[in-house]
Amino acid sequence: MNDKKFTIQLLSNYQQRCFVEFLTEWKKEHEEEYLSFRDDLESNTSGDFSVYAKLFEMAVECIPANILVMCKELFGAEVLPFEIDDKKREIDELVEKFLYFDGYARFDTSQEEWTEEYVTEKDEPDTPKVFYFRIPGIDEWWNGIPANYRMLALMFLGSREEELKIQGRRLILAGLFCMNEIICNLCDLALEKQNPILLSGLYYIVLDHGLRSTSKLMSNAMSSMGAQSMLIPTLVTNVVGKLVSTSVSKGYDKKADWKKDAKEYP
Known part of the structure; x- marks a missing residue:
């Protein structure tokens, strides 16, 4: 499929x-x-x-305010009290409902309603008002994140792996909903x-051609910082890789242009 x-x-x-x-x-x-x-x-x-x-x-x-609060909590920042409205309660309930879910989340735009569908394969939706999102199980999702990303997050945030996995999952689901x-x-x-x-x-x-220019800026910034931290080169390398992939797949730039730029990187 x-x-x-x-x-x-x-x-x-x-x-x-x-x-x-x-x-x-x-x-x-x-x-x-x-x-x-x-x-x-x-x-x-x-x-x-x-x-x-x-x-x-x-x-x-x-x-939305509830996602900003979740980001602050993830980074250990102080969270000021804010009004909890019906929308936030609804999102919180959905996050808990799908936290350990493995299947498809079905979103009906006409009803603005999310439902679970425990299936491994689906046909095309009958209406353009219905969309399906594949949500892997929490362990499959976590293990699907590149190991160096997980390592950097654990080092930077100072969290235990299980704690970070749950917090990250909640944040991703809240963003989806x-x-x-x-x-x-x-x-x-x-x-x-x-x-x-x-x-x-x-x-x-x-x-x-902003993605190509951005990658050059990041490469130059990394060079000027020197080897102060192993985090910087790893992060920049990963981000530039994403920029290349997005730029070529979306048709913003050609692969040959990226190869030409690569020769000019410090």
Whole structure:
């Protein structure tokens, strides 16, 4: 069975073309803003990641409060009291319900309802309003994370493996169950509010070969830091690998261009 047929297509090909046209027109009308964003990003030679901080702050606006609280708890940060509404209770109940689940989560957009389906194979949904997500068992999920990622997380967070596995699983599930809200928030920032940081970042990645440039920046930053920590080279290598894979699979850049860039890395 090919799980790819159950991947949600957030935008159809037509919608993607329309969005690219929207980005292109926005950039024409905000040339100075975009160039300032790109220059700030690419002039970074001393490990100054302030532009990334702005992107992160913008992204935080799209994340529901309960997920932010879970992130803070994971990193051992102080969590201030906040109002627990019905939506948070619903997400918490879903997370506990699916914590040890192994099968497919079925999401009906017309009802905004999640249900469990303990099956190993499924047919195409009869309606585009229904989506299926393969959720592996907790041990299969944990062991599927590359060993170096798990090692780095355990070292960085200072957690016991079983504790981190449960916390990580809860966070991933909460993100899945809040995905519709996150996507709506992002669309609102991009299309309605036309957030310049978000649109500049999207144009940079989709139309201005930003993933290749980002990998060079990270490689240069790693070189300037030297061998201060084994964490830095490992993290950068893993992230750059993901950038290459995403860039080529999405058609943003060609594999030959990445190979050419690799020769220039320090």
